[in-house]
Amino acid sequence: MTIETTINIFYKYTPIAQPEHFREWLKGVCTALELRGRIIVASEGINGTLEGAAEAIAQFERTLHAQNGVPSTYGDFSDVWFKHSPGTGVAFPRLSVRVRPEIVTLRAPQKIDPNKVTGTHISADELHEMFENDEDFVIIDMRNDYEHRVGHFEKSVEPGTENFYELPEKLDNLAHLKDKKVVTVCTYGVRCEKASGLLKKNGFKDVSQLHGGIGTYMQKYPGKHFRGSLYVFDQRLREQFTDSYEVIAECARCGVKSEHIVNCANDLCHKQHLQCEACIEEVGAPFCNAQCAQQATQAEGTTVA
Ligand SMILES: [Zn+2]
Ligand SMILES: [Zn+2]
Known part of the structure; x- marks a missing residue:
C-alpha cells in the first residue's frame, strides 16, 4: 500500500532571535513526523519544502501556526504561508x-528586509485579469x-542570472523598465519578496510581485499565459498542471524540444542544464558545453596517467 504524500512549501520573513536553537527544535518536530525535505533558517526567517504523509504535514502546519510548543523567543510563525502539491x-x-x-x-549590497520594502502583492486572479485585459x-x-x-x-x-545572488549586478539588464509597470515572479514567491524590494530601492517606480508565485497561479490557471512547465528544486524537477502543455525547453546541445534536466558531468561545473537523452548517449555523459566535455576528458586523462 502506498501512503499518499503531500509536498508542502512554506516561507516567512520574520526576525528569528536564535536561529540555531530554532533549527534544533524544528528538526525534532520534522523527525518525529517523519518528514523529508529542506529547510533553511536564518535570522531573517524560514524557508522550506517538506514531503510527508498528508496527516503529518497537516500536523506540522498546526504546530507552527498555533505556536504549539514553539518558544516565543524563536519568532512568530502563526501566519506562515503554506502551499500544497501532491507528493510522489x-x-x-x-x-x-x-x-x-x-x-x-x-547578498545585496544593502540589506533588503521585505517587511520594510517589497513590491505590492498581487494575486493569481489579479495577474490573470491583467493578462486577459x-x-x-x-x-x-x-x-x-x-x-x-x-x-x-x-x-x-x-535578468540573466545563473544564480539568484547575481541579481544585484545584473540590474542594468532591467534598467529600461524603471518607468514601466513590472510584476516580479518566481516559483513560489520567496525570492520575489527580496527581488521586488531590490528593484524598488533601485528606482523602479511601479513594482508588484505575484503572491504565491508561479506554482499558485498555475494551479488555478493551468496553461494560461504560461508556456512550458514549472521547474522545481526537488527530485520531481518540474511540475505540470495540465496534460496538454507545450514543451518549450530545448536540448543545449542539439536544440530538439526536451525537458530532460541534468547536471553537467564535469566535476568542476555540475551546472544544471537541458540535454536530450540521445545527446547524452552520443557523448557518453551530459556536458553543458564543449569546453566542459574537453575539461572532463583531460581530467580523466590525468587520473589515468
Ligand atoms: Zn540533444
Ligand atoms: Zn559544464
Missing part, C-alpha cells in the same frame, strides 16, 4: 534543516536562466 513519496531523499545567513541568498506591463522572471527555459509567462523578461 520520493521528492527528497532525506531531511536537512540548516542555518544560513539568508533564507534565499541575494492585455494591460501594459512586463513580467520580470526572477528565477535562474535554466528555470526560465523550462517554462515561463508571456510578456516576461529575465
